[in-house]
Amino acid sequence: MLTRWNDFDRTFFLFDNFRRNFDRQWEEAEASNGRASLNASWPALTLTDAGAALFVELDLPGVLEKDVDIALHEGVLTVKGTRKVEPPEGYAAHRRERENLSFTRTVTLPARVDAEKTTATLKDGVLKVELAKIPEAQPRKVAVRAS
Numbered sequence: 001m002l003t004r005w006n007d008f009d010r011t012f013f014l015f016d017n018f019r020r021n022f023d024r025q026w027e028e029a030e031a032s033n034g035r036a037s038l039n040a041s042w043p044a045l046t047l048t049d050a051g052a053a054l055f056v057e058l059d060l061p062g063v064l065e066k067d068v069d070i071a072l073h074e075g076v077l078t079v080k081g082t083r084k085v086e087p088p089e090g091y092a093a094h095r096r097e098r099e100n101l102s103f104t105r106t107v108t109l110p111a112r113v114d115a116e117k118t119t120a121t122l123k124d125g126v127l128k129v130e131l132a133k134i135p136e137a138q139p140r141k142v143a144v145r146a147s
Contacts, residue, residue, distance in 0.1 A: 042103055053133060057129075062085065085100055
């Protein structure tokens with residue numbers, strides 16, 4: 001049985017078209033899942049232990065200090081906030097890739113802290129929270145004696 005080259009060409013075209021459509025659908029599904037997981041873990045957070053204090057840093061580009069709320073309750077630090085992206089007055093947005101969003105990040109602290117001595121600063125899009133440990137939670141040096 002003889003087949004023309006065009007028959008093969010059409011068959012490959014159909015398979016290639018199917019593969020491209022399937023890949024496009026898969027990429028769209030991954031992109032939507034990526035946005036959901038981005039919001040779940042945004043903003044990026046770093047927790048470090050400096051002995052007498054814990055330090056938490058969060059990347060908050062475009063967030064104003066009046067739009068951030070920090071709460072400390074029973075060893076859990078919660079940071080809530082919103083980012084509002086609006087064009088300047090008198091201008092219209094022709095393309096918008098940055099969106100308004102609300103976020104909540106919660107982290108369980110590894111040691112008890114003194115809420116009265118907690119400080120937070122927002123500078124250059126980075127929120128820095130310093131949490132002073134209570135004296136009982138601070139590391140102590142133990143002297144070693146020879147017997």
